[in-house]
Amino acid sequence: MHGMSEKSAAQGGLRERKKRATRAALAEAAVRLAAEHGAEKVTVEAISAAAGVSVRTFFNYFDTRDDAFVVIDAEAGARMRQAVLDAPAALSPLQALREAMAAELAEAEQQHELWRLHARVLHASPHLLVRTLGAHMADETELAEVVAARIRAGGATASAPPPAFATDEERRGALDLYPRLLAAVAGTAVRISVEHWCARQEEAAFLDVFQEVFALLAAGLPAPPA
Template identity: 80%
Template sequence: MSENGAAGGGLRERKKRATRAALAEAAIRLAAEHGAEKVTVEAISAAAGVSVRTFFNYFDTRDDAFVVIDADAGARIRQALLDAPAGLGPMEALREAISAELAEAEQQRELWRLHTDVLNASPHLLVRNLGAHMADETALAEAIAARLRPGEPVAAPGTGAEERRRALELYPRLLAALAGTAVRVSVEHWCSREQETAFPDVFREVFALLAAGLPAPSA
């Protein structure tokens, strides 16, 4: 399985990702134009240039195509986090990983805006989107924990063993939640205005503001 997500890989993987992206984009554009309920699987498939049957090879449900723009983004971030230089603290590594990912999204600004419109138009889809984010957050917390485990002590030396253990359990979830919040707020802010600021920069600012309230684990 190799926890896919990176840009590389064989032609096969690249084509698969392209097809998935084409389907998701077609679904969102059509939904933004006609309303999600009015968009048939046939229309989406046609717009993406594949057969209806193929659509269901990528999505279990019609609605799934509306829920997330890029289902692999979370996996890519986790991978980047694990691949980051060992010298970087978990917070910095995470910030960079997400920044890089959002830089990709930068080029699809319009699509992101349409997506939020689609979600806001149907609470039904908004709920599913929220669920997807929560799942991503959980997976991210595990990745953070994995990165943290080998070296770098989490609590300052001299702390009680019990406190230290609890911090070790809690910190990944907390950091993942912080990151999730930062992304959400950034997306909202970035989508709502007709602004020139680059997406990753918006994120870095929000992240820094949030992180200022969260003490670093080792200090």
């Protein structure tokens, strides 16, 4: 045993640290260039040059050019899953997810500049927003599993009148379905919150919009007054 004592900060060997640095450099370069010249006009060559690596290396890190505009923070998903697991047992799944996402979003918003740049790039070219959605979708399955684990562990079971099932099989199907649906809807909620917040030129605090969206979901999307 040598000096592998610190595991709080930049853990891992030189190799992993360099890889993370390169990946981050590529992603940041991509976003900055896209914010300046428009995403469509940014070539892989330009991104690679800005990050100080070869074009070939770019494709060692990202399967697609667009992926560089999309991932930004690769560990966000894992952090969120942990937060869901760590949430107080009294919270319903929807509430737990809301808290976990709010914390993650609040943290992301602290890196102000890059975050807003990223939001602007996505807003400027919707097809990238779709890719972002797709990236989140990859996490969606894992997030659903965490939610399922939480439910099995028995956190805030059936706060509302528990839906009655006709057959056991039907209930089993629902238990499989519910976590997936919850994870997917939560992701959609984030997206709509960002879009609405962007559309209104940030006249309201982002977290307020986010909370309102979750309130609507928890209320079952009731019809608003005309």
